[in-house]
Amino acid sequence: MSKAAVKISGDLLSNPLCVQDQAFLEMDSFNQEKVNQISKTVIDPLKKYSSVFPSLNIAVKRREQALQDYKWLQSKVKKYEEKEKTGPTMVKLHQAREELRPVREDFEAKNKQLLDEMPKFYHSRIDYFQPSFESLIRAQVVYFTEMHNIFSELTDQIDQAGLSDEQRERKNEAKLSELRALSFVADD
Incomplete structure (x- = not known):
């Protein structure tokens, strides 16, 4: 919305009738300032906050991989436990349990x-964003108050002595x- 307001004020300023008007220049500077405030108070903190997500996703993927490894070794131990209790099976069971211990500890950690x-x-998201949103609301209050004042002044300038x-x-x-009656204007 702010970028649209900047575009509108920029278009108005490019019009020769409005270039000289101080109110339009003020409106453009207020629009630019509002866009800058939104960027500083909301967009930049959002970008910074979202930059944490890739590291969280990596941590979740590492946990999932550790879980897969843990389940695989657990099924290996269970398979040896279900087999006949012979010497080689007991050695393999002992080895599988030894392999399982560090993997389980890694997964649990x-x-x-x-x-x-x-x-x-x-x-923490609430504590992080609350100041941003408060700042945004304050900036909007200031912006819309100033825009109201500017548009009131412009309306007074444009308004002709009490016409309905x-x-x-x-x-x-x-x-x-x-204008339509002019010879160079084409009919629709």
């Missing part, structure tokens, strides 16, 4: 870390009729 950090990260809307509309239609 990664899982615990995510279980601790994810809720903290989730709850109907009178203004008839006057505009008369001027349009004069």
Whole structure:
């Protein structure tokens, strides 16, 4: 919306009738300032906050890989436990349990870390964005107050001594009729 307002004020400023008017210049500077404020207070913090997500996704993927490894070794241990208790099977069972121990510890550590950090990260979003939104609201209040003042001044300049809307509309239609009557204007 702010970028559209900047475009409109830029288009108005490119019109020779408006270039000289100080109110239009003020409107353009207020529009530019609002766009800058939104960028500083909302967009930049959002970008910074979203930059955390790739590292969280990597941590979740590492946990999932550790879980897959853990499940695979767990099924290997279970398979040896179900086999006949012979010497070679017992050796393989012992080896599988030894392989399982560090993998289980790795998975549990990664899982615990995510279980601790994810809720903290989730709850921190409110504290992180609240100042941004407060700043945005304050900037909008200032911006719209100034725009109201500028448009009021422009309306007073444009408004002709107490004409009603109907009178203004008839006057505009008369001027349009004069323009249509010109020889170089094509008919629709």
